[in-house]
C-alpha cells in the first residue's frame with residue numbers, strides 16, 4: 179500500500195486568504211479535487227508540508243457570461259465571454275447548457291477526462307495545472323529508486339532523451355487543449371494581484387514545470403470568448419481504455435465558417451506528445467477562403483509534419499504520430515457534419 183506523508187490541511191474561505199498563505203509558505207501547495215496531486219504525493223513526487231484546499235472558496239466556483247467590460251451579461255453582443263471558476267468540476271463543465279451550446283469542444287474534452295468519479299471530483303483549474311506525465315516518472319518511489327530516478331525528480335538524467343539537459347514529459351490535460359483552440363484566457367491571482375494571459379501562453383516547453391504559473395499563484399478563472407454563429411469545433415482523443423485513461427494524443431479544432439463551409443479561420447491544437455500543447459502553424463495560409471471539406475487532407479498532413487512524439491508515454495511514438503492525421507481528419511469531418519451552434 180502506498181501511504182501519504184504527514185502534512186497539514188488548510189481550508190481558507192477566501193481567495194485572498196489562500197494566496198496570502200501560499201505567499202508566506204514556500205512548502206505549501208494548492209489542492210482542488212486532488213485527483214492528480216494525491217496519487218503524486220503517494221508516489222513521493224511531491225511532499226508538501228501544507229496543503230491549501232481550494233474547493234471551499236466561493237469565488238472559484240460558478241459559470242457565467244460577462245460582456246466585454248467584464249459585467250454579467252446574457253451572451254448577446256460582441257466581446258462576451260463565458261467565465262468558468264477554477265473549482266468548476268469537469269462534470270459540471272461537461273454538462274453545463276451554456277458550455278454545450280457555445281463551446282461544445284470543452285464539453286467533449288472535459289467529458290472524456292478519466293472516468294465519472296474523477297470528473298465529479300477533478301476541476302478545470304487542476305486540469306490546467308496538471309503535472310506532466312512520463313513512463314519513468316509516474317511510478318512509486320521504490321520503482322524510481324531502482325532506476326536511479328530521473329531529471330524531473332531526484333535524478334540527473336532523462337531516460338527518454340538520455341541526456342541531463344531537459345525533461346520532455348508529456349502535457350496530458352484534455353480540457354487545456356480544447357481551451358487553447360477556443361482562444362481562452364486565464365486569470366492568475368497571487369498576493370501581488372491578478373494577471374491575465376492566453377491559455378496558450380500559460381504553457382512552456384519544459385516538462386519539469388510546464389507553466390508560467392509561480393508556485394504562489396492560483397488559477398482563479400478561465401475566460402472563453404463566445405464564438406460567432408459560423409463556429410464549428412471538435413475534440414478528439416486517443417487513449418488505451420476509453421473508460422478511464424489519460425490521452426495518448428489529443429486534438430482540438432475550432433473553425434469559423436462563412437456561407438456554411440468556407441473557412442474564415444481554423445485553429446488546430448495537438449497535445450499529449452510533448453511538454454506543451456502544439457498549435458499547428460501555417461493554417462492561416464492554407465485554410466482561409468477554402469471549403470473545409472476540400473482541405474481536410476492538407477490540414478491532416480500539415481499536422482503530421484509538425485508532430486514528433488517521444489518515448490515519454492508507454493505507447494509506441496511512431497504509432498502515435500501515425501494517428502495524428504487520422505484524428506485530425508475525424509475532427510474536421512465531425513465539424514463538417516455538425517449542425518451550426520445554437521444562437
Ligand SMILES: Cc1cc2nc3c(=O)[nH]c(=O)nc-3n(C[C@H](O)[C@H](O)[C@H](O)COP(=O)(O)OP(=O)(O)OC[C@H]3O[C@@H](n4cnc5c(N)ncnc54)[C@H](O)[C@@H]3O)c2cc1C
Nearest residue numbers: 210211212213214215292300301303304307351352397424
Ligand atoms: C486514473 C486517472 C485518470 C486520469 N485521466 C485523465 C485524463 O484522461 N485527462 C486528464 O486531463 N486528466 C486525467 N487525470 C488527471 C486529473 O484527474 C484531471 O486532470 C483533473 O482535472 C485534475 O483536477 P484536480 O482538481 O483533481 O487537480 P488536483 O489534483 O487538485 O491538482 C493538480 C495540480 O494542480 C494544482 N492546482 C489545482 N488547482 C489549482 C488552481 N486553481 N490554481 C493553481 N494550481 C492548482 C495542484 O497544486 C496540483 O499541482 C486522471 C487522473 C487519474 C487518477
Ligand code: SF4
Nearest residue numbers: 312328336345346347
Ligand atoms: S522525460 Fe525524462 S526527465 Fe522527464 S520525467 Fe521522463 S525520464 Fe524524467
